[in-house]
Amino acid sequence: MTRAASPTAPIGVFDSGLGGLTVARAVLRQLPNESLVYVGDSARVPYGPKSPDTVRRYALQIGEWLVEQGVKCVVVACNTATAHALEALQAALPVPVIGVITPGARAAVRTTTHGAVGVIATSGTIASGAYVKALRVAAQGTDIPLAVQAVACPLFVPLVEEGWVEHPATRLIVQQYLAPLRAQAVDTLVLGCTHYPLLRDVIADEMGATVALIDSAEETAVDVVRVLSESNRLAPDHGTPVHRFVSSDAPHHFLVLGSRFLGRPLNHVEHHVFT
Amino acid sequence: MTRAASPTAPIGVFDSGLGGLTVARAVLRQLPNESLVYVGDSARVPYGPKSPDTVRRYALQIGEWLVEQGVKCVVVACNTATAHALEALQAALPVPVIGVITPGARAAVRTTTHGAVGVIATSGTIASGAYVKALRVAAQGTDIPLAVQAVACPLFVPLVEEGWVEHPATRLIVQQYLAPLRAQAVDTLVLGCTHYPLLRDVIADEMGATVALIDSAEETAVDVVRVLSESNRLAPDHGTPVHRFVSSDAPHHFLVLGSRFLGRPLNHVEHHVFT
Numbered sequence: 001m002t003r004a005a006s007p008t009a010p011i012g013v014f015d016s017g018l019g020g021l022t023v024a025r026a027v028l029r030q031l032p033n034e035s036l037v038y039v040g041d042s043a044r045v046p047y048g049p050k051s052p053d054t055v056r057r058y059a060l061q062i063g064e065w066l067v068e069q070g071v072k073c074v075v076v077a078c079n080t081a082t083a084h085a086l087e088a089l090q091a092a093l094p095v096p097v098i099g100v101i102t103p104g105a106r107a108a109v110r111t112t113t114h115g116a117v118g119v120i121a122t123s124g125t126i127a128s129g130a131y132v133k134a135l136r137v138a139a140q141g142t143d144i145p146l147a148v149q150a151v152a153c154p155l156f157v158p159l160v161e162e163g164w165v166e167h168p169a170t171r172l173i174v175q176q177y178l179a180p181l182r183a184q185a186v187d188t189l190v191l192g193c194t195h196y197p198l199l200r201d202v203i204a205d206e207m208g209a210t211v212a213l214i215d216s217a218e219e220t221a222v223d224v225v226r227v228l229s230e231s232n233r234l235a236p237d238h239g240t241p242v243h244r245f246v247s248s249d250a251p252h253h254f255l256v257l258g259s260r261f262l263g264r265p266l267n268h269v270e271h272h273v274f275t
Numbered sequence: 276m277t278r279a280a281s282p283t284a285p286i287g288v289f290d291s292g293l294g295g296l297t298v299a300r301a302v303l304r305q306l307p308n309e310s311l312v313y314v315g316d317s318a319r320v321p322y323g324p325k326s327p328d329t330v331r332r333y334a335l336q337i338g339e340w341l342v343e344q345g346v347k348c349v350v351v352a353c354n355t356a357t358a359h360a361l362e363a364l365q366a367a368l369p370v371p372v373i374g375v376i377t378p379g380a381r382a383a384v385r386t387t388t389h390g391a392v393g394v395i396a397t398s399g400t401i402a403s404g405a406y407v408k409a410l411r412v413a414a415q416g417t418d419i420p421l422a423v424q425a426v427a428c429p430l431f432v433p434l435v436e437e438g439w440v441e442h443p444a445t446r447l448i449v450q451q452y453l454a455p456l457r458a459q460a461v462d463t464l465v466l467g468c469t470h471y472p473l474l475r476d477v478i479a480d481e482m483g484a485t486v487a488l489i490d491s492a493e494e495t496a497v498d499v500v501r502v503l504s505e506s507n508r509l510a511p512d513h514g515t516p517v518h519r520f521v522s523s524d525a526p527h528h529f530l531v532l533g534s535r536f537l538g539r540p541l542n543h544v545e546h547h548v549f550t
Contacts, residue, residue: 043329044319049436051525054318057548158433161324169447176444250326273332275550 005072005095007233010035010242011224012071012095014062017045018254019157019194020077021261023100026217027075027224028243033235035242037069040258041274042249046157047080048122048193055124059085061274063093069244071095072233075224079104079121079192079216083128096227101125103223104190104216105134109144111212112188118181118211119150120203121192126152131192149184153177153193160195161257171202178206190214198261246270280347280370282508285310285517286499287346287370289337292320293529294432294469295352296536298375301492302350302499303518308510310517312344315533316549317524321432323397323468327359330399334360336549338368344519346370347508350499354379354396354467354491358403371502376400378498379465379491380409384419386487387463393456393486394425395478396467401427406467424459428452428468435470436532446477453481465489473536521545 011031013024017040024038039062041047047055059081063074073096076082076089082099089097108117119131132148139146155173164170181189189211191197197215204213228234235241247254251269258266286306288299292315299313314337316322322330334356341349348371351357351364357374364372383392394406407423414421430448439445456464464486466472472490479488503509510516522529526544533541 043325049528050318051527054524154437155430155433155439158430162429164430167447167451169444169451172442172444172447176442249329252326253324 009072010037012066012074013077014039015078016041016047018261023077023217025263026221030221033237037244039246042247052084055084063089080124083125083130100216100220101134103219105138107219108190108214109138115145116186118186118189119192120153123152126150157195160198188212284347285312287341287349288352289314290353291322293536298352298492300538301496305496308512312519314521317522322355330359338364355399358400358405375491375495376409378494380413382494383465383489384413390420391461393461393464394467395428398427401425432470435473463487
């Protein structure tokens with residue numbers, strides 16, 4: 001069921017915390033006229049180690065609240081929530097729902113030279129098998145001999161949240177997690193968690209210059225453009241876009257760290273408790 | 276307000292996740308006849324980086340549920356929840372509520388040789404100032420010239436949850452966090468988070484053999500014995516104690532890792548959603 005929303009309605013975007021702001025950033029870059037409501041579920045972050053049922057429950061609570069706010073579509077800017085809850089959200093919400101996994105898989109298939117694709121993500125995303133499935137779908141009809149190696153990197157999110165993106169300990173941890181991907185000689189590596197682009201430099205150093213790193217943010221924004229454009233719901237260029245940022249925890253931490261992810265200053269963060 | 280509960284009623288214990296099982300273990304060692312209901316809030320773990328209001332809301336939800344289960348007292352087996360919610364729990368619940376900070380502070384004051392006491396804990400616990408306050412109270416009436424150095428160690432919980440208790444990266448991270456405590460030449464170090472005893476070996480290596488490490492679990496269990504004994508509510512020695520373990524996330528992870536914290540096998544974990 002899809003409801004006809006006004007073109008001036010905002011785009012809803014949510015993540016377990018701050019990582020999804022990298023997707024919001026790409027959406028706003030490609031669609032500067034759009035209004036946006038971003039929800040970071042900071043009171044329950046992280047989603048990565050939690051069970052599919054719990055993540056699905058959280059995602060549905062937030063998706064329903066975004067619909068109450070009048071959004072015209074919902075972007076699941078979190079790989080774990082996309083892996084566990086995309087189908088449930090698409091079934092439950094009356095607006096289009098766009099995840100980050102299919103766009104990332106599509107970009108990886110377009111980029112790979114030999115079909116040796118690596119995926120790094122949270123435990124939940126890796127255990128779901130969602131990337132392997134999406135990569136196979138994306139490669140259908142091509143002659144790419146796909147070989148996927150998927151590795152869970154549970155410590156990357158805490159390291160990014162702590163701001164240790166260049167620390168020697170971070171390098172050791174990156175080395176350990178990426179060793180099987182180096183051994184497999186992947187030519188393309190999907191950064192399958194919206195926090196990981198902040199570790200791009202140290203990941204690139206470890207993988208070497210010949211390995212392409214895929215960040216699904218820009219590719220997801222391309223999907224948002226397509227979905228809104230197909231339904232004639234792109235915002236007109238004469239409006240005044242409004243950007244709301246909402247945290248389920250007290251806004252302080254979100255305000256302090258959020259601008260690093262969003263790439264522009266954050267002036268105000270609202271607080272809302274999801275139940 | 277304190278309700279007269281039966282001596283055969285269980286003791287309630289809760290934590291944000293698995294760490295509090297180290298406290299449950301000490302309680303069961305000192306009180307083998309007691310029944311127990313343990314709640315790990317794995318669906319919302321960790322509490323350490325979250326705001327006082329959010330942690331207080333979670334703690335009250337769990338405390339009220341434990342009272343509904345008929346517990347005769349509640350042990351807050353989490354330093355962050357003790358720091359932010361002990362007073363609110365004591366005001367709201369009709370049974371005695373025991374935290375882990377006062378017992379830890381008391382043990383540190385009893386142990387220190389020169390008054391140079393270090394505290395390591397989550398960001399939330401350190402920011403609350405609860406340990407500094409509790410140490411000052413514990414030192415009142417003694418001639419100990421207390422000098423407290425408190426350091427937040429946000430990456431320790433994810434490292435323990437990942438099981439990397441001996442990894443070279445863990446050693447680097449421990450070195451960095453503990454450097455100011457070594458510089459201060461503390462003689463006693465409080466492990467102010469129930470996860471940290473699992474890093475005891477690497478912390479001890481870094482601090483050196485002359486520094487005493489304080490784990491509040493046993494001392495907290497001493498408080499439980501005292502509170503129950505003063506009110507004649509110790510369980511009789513002829514009963515059959517029942518130990519229930521409850522997780523707010525799906526029980527699988529709790530079952531797999533919990534026995535490492537509890538020091539005995541876990542056979543069954545219940546699931547309950549707190550709202």
